[in-house]
Amino acid sequence: MLDDRKKKILASVVEDYITSAEPVGSKTIADKYNLEYSPATIRNEMKLLEESGYLEQPHVSSGRIPSSKGYRYYVDNLMISKKLSxxxxxxxxxxxxxxxxxxxxxxxxxxxxxxxxxxxxxxxxxNEDVLESIKILKISDKILLVIIMSENGTIKDVIAKLTDTIPDDSVRELSKLLNTNLQGTPIEKLYNALSSIISKELKVYSSVLEKICEGIKYEISGExxxxxxxxxxxxxxxxxxxxxxxxxxxxxxxxxxxxxxxxxxxxxxxxxxxxxxxxxxxxxxxxxxxxxxxxxxxxxxxxxxxxxxxxxxxxxxxxxxxxxxxxxxxxxxxxxx
Amino acid sequence: MLDDRKKKILASVVEDYITSAEPVGSKTIADKYNLEYSPATIRNEMKLLEESGYLEQPHVSSGRIPSSKGYRYYVDNLMISKKLSxxxxxxxxxxxxxxxxxxxxxxxxxxxxxxxxxxxxxxxxxNEDVLESIKILKISDKILLVIIMSENGTIKDVIAKLTDTIPDDSVRELSKLLNTNLQGTPIEKLYNALSSIISKELKVYSSVLEKICEGIKYEISGExxxxxxxxxxxxxxxxxxxxxxxxxxxxxxxxxxxxxxxxxxxxxxxxxxxxxxxxxxxxxxxxxxxxxxxxxxxxxxxxxxxxxxxxxxxxxxxxxxxxxxxxxxxxxxxxxx
DNA sequence: TATTAGCAGTCAATCAAACAGAGTGCTAAA
DNA sequence: TTTAGCACTCTGTTTGATTGACTGCTAATA
Missing domain, CATH: 3.30.450.40 (GAF domain)
Structure with a gap:
């Protein structure tokens, strides 16, 4: 535990160094921060602070800078929380x-x-978030907009450009299928989940789904x-x-x-x-x-x-x-x- | 117009300097690029090239580097187009x-x-692109997804979070109104166009439109x-x-x-x-x-x-x-x- | 006449020595 | 226990000398 004088000195060194970026000497502290001690006293204290690892000396004839331990002590015990301007x-x-x-x-x-x-x-x-629902909107003959809503309220969307046209009925059916299959899937696993579904259950739509998949991979990039x-x-x-x-x-x-x-x-x-x-x-x-x-x-x-x-x-x-x-x-x- | 020898020397200087980043001397050129001239000859030529502004000398006892004019001549007349690896x-x-x-x-x-x-x-x-159409999709009671399609085929979308709920009818009507009013508007002017419409014609929907507007401003950021x-x-x-x-x-x-x-x-x-x-x-x-x-x-x-x-x-x-x-x-x- | 070898001259870059300045640690006095 | 004073240390800057790369010019050569 540091005594009061050491605390004041340490705080002054840290604060001075934070703004000046130059090693801080005993005289600077005695002058700038109105501490009641002479430079010599401060020097002695600084030496002790260095010995217990709170301060460092870049070279023997320079001032001191805070060590990581010194910053830590400052942050935990000495720092006064500033109000924002x-x-x-x-x-x-x-x-x-x-x-x-x-x-x-x-x-x-x-x-x-x-x-x-x-x-x-x-x-x-x-993204600990899970899928709430997927909506698919047909924008034109060959373009689908897939909207992915998560339980947390985040909304993402993916545009899929198809190679062939797709009838309205299929869009509706696809939408239903995806929702029943994917609801509750963690968002970050959506890509994997969708990929595995394509190969197993939804082969009919594989070409469309691959396009969507591509988009998801790109837009929801992992964890x-x-x-x-x-x-x-x-x-x-x-x-x-x-x-x-x-x-x-x-x-x-x-x-x-x-x-x-x-x-x-x-x-x-x-x-x-x-x-x-x-x-x-x-x-x-x-x-x-x-x-x-x-x-x-x-x-x-x-x-x-x-x-x-x-x-x-x-x-x-x-x-x-x-x-x-x-x-x-x-x-x-x-x-x- | 540069003669053949000057061209070769200029090209060598440029190419050497491009990779080495060091001023190029006459000896380097004579050695590395198998030109048939002695360093002394090259020196003379380099001096002439400097006098006509193709080369520069950082200081009197250094090699030469290409000037902007030198690079320009190289690019226009000497450069051999490389194949990509x-x-x-x-x-x-x-x-x-x-x-x-x-x-x-x-x-x-x-x-x-x-x-x-x-x-x-x-x-x-x-964005010389103009608006083709706008679709509005109601995602939940208070959330609209506005899809903006341009004639060039670019699709952008904006999520608007409303303060109040909006009935389905209104969404449909709003969609119609926006399309008739905005079709053909240059994408980059969409924000301004929409803002002015709000104050004039579509006062009923102003609170909703303001939210959309905000989104457009953010998403389609200017020119x-x-x-x-x-x-x-x-x-x-x-x-x-x-x-x-x-x-x-x-x-x-x-x-x-x-x-x-x-x-x-x-x-x-x-x-x-x-x-x-x-x-x-x-x-x-x-x-x-x-x-x-x-x-x-x-x-x-x-x-x-x-x-x-x-x-x-x-x-x-x-x-x-x-x-x-x-x-x-x-x-x-x-x-x- | 065009080219080249040789040489003196220039300048940047490097290195060492000298010097000034900031700040310390220690000793001895208050 | 604190402080004044002083010798000492180390950095940073300046100065001067040295090295090396390269030139421009002159005179010899093809």
Missing amino acids: MLDINYINNSITGYGNTEDLFEQVADTVSKILDRPTILTMK NKLISSNNLESILNLPEFSDIEKAKNFINMLSTKNAVDTVIDKIQNKELGIVIGSENEEIMLKDYSIISLNIANDDGYIGKISVVSPKRLDYSKTVSTLKYINDKVKNIFSKDK | MLDINYINNSITGYGNTEDLFEQVADTVSKILDRPTILTMK NKLISSNNLESILNLPEFSDIEKAKNFINMLSTKNAVDTVIDKIQNKELGIVIGSENEEIMLKDYSIISLNIANDDGYIGKISVVSPKRLDYSKTVSTLKYINDKVKNIFSKDK
Whole structure:
């Protein structure tokens, strides 16, 4: 347990470093943050903080920077939750309108978070959803519109271009058959379910169904749909990326996404998960933090918004923003009911 | 007009520089490309080529690099069109399947081009298309699916979540009204047209129509839809971007897009447009080239695929790839008919 | 006359040495 | 227990010297 003075010093180091990105020296702290201690005292304390792993020293004659453990202590014990500025609140309210389907909403959310926090934002939508019903609409002789409705209220649709014309009767019959066969199927397994049906029971319609299948495969792409929305230019301006190799690594990490995905997947039980730097198992991620918020509607878990950043970031603002947005999203969902 | 020897030397400089990214010296050319001239002769010729503006010398004791004029001469007169490798051809054939609507197809095309050429690729879809008909389908008490079909065969749909329930009769009537009022409207003006109708003629349905309108605004976002698909990590590996400022500029240029858009818009009359470096009016683009291919189906112009790159790039491969893909796309369109 | 060999000259890139500045740890005094 | 003072360490920047690639020019050669 840290004593009061150490806490104050640690908090000052973290907060100064978050904005300056430069190692923080004892004099800076004594001057800027009106602590009642002399630089020498602060130096002694900083040394102790380093020895117990909360601070690091890039080299012997430099100031200190927070370690992952230091950030963790700050986040858990010292951080004061900031209120969002009116500017940010207005921006959020204007850009998250709640129009469209769940996917549209998630995209809006990702864009907004990314803009406000200036960090790449990854969206995970879980499809634990099951099929409620399928409607088939004949748009023209050779074109069908297949509408897929899930119990959660998500609506997706697929356009199937046929090779031959199809009579109205068949469309009606097909619609019935699909509904009786597929109702209750988990959305993410729809493609597989449909494929196996084609070969077994519904051979008559196989050519039509294959077209529909193709569409479903394309539109409902598997389990976790990940969208990364970002504002790369401003991120590359972070001093962390003045070394172009680091910048490339970061971009690479984001686009292969595997490592990040694993971390995000593990964050389950809590509403808000924060994984800081070396807390990540993957070494690749040792300098980065991931902050992830679970989104739920009344029926339960729907997905996550996750922010990926160098571990030097404004944790307080990030958390406030995510929480505010979570409320907003919950609100939209409850209105829909 | 350049004599034969100058042509050979210019071609060698361009081709060597394209792969090496290092200024090319007289000895390199004499050794690697089996030209029958001594380094001294080549030196003299290179000096003349520089004086007439085809080559540039970064500093007095370095080799030469092609100027924009040099690339232009190469592209117009010297370039031998390369055949695509089997690898590339297979990749293209596998990834451009032609499934889905025009927009899906365009996305496939952009991804493919971007992968093969390792460059950001921008897609422009022109909506000169006009409305053929609108269908409205009632999905549940409070949810309508509005299907918008254009004469070009593109189908879009919008989900409108209503605040109140709507009777079946009204849906039918609304559908009729919209069709008579909007048929023939250019797709890109649909939103405006609908908005003005709401206030004038169809006041009874205004609350429903506003919801639909909202959706249309969101889904059919204006005139030119631009999608940029890219593979940023590998692009940042280009030696052009070893200076991080250049990298940021490039990314910035791509995301603001204004400058690039203007160039692309101007390329109209030809099937294939190549604008090299300083040929661009915008100074921002003086080190970049844009290669843009017009795509048409039987009814005419549909859109463009444009590749943006530092002006050092494999023009021959780029052109071959775009042409091959153009054929592929034309093929898909004619099959659809 | 056209080409080429040879050589002096230029410049970028690299490396080491010198120097300034920021910040520490330790000691001794308050 | 806290603080002032000082020697020390390390980074970052500047300066100068060195190396190497390549040119332009001159004079010799085919």
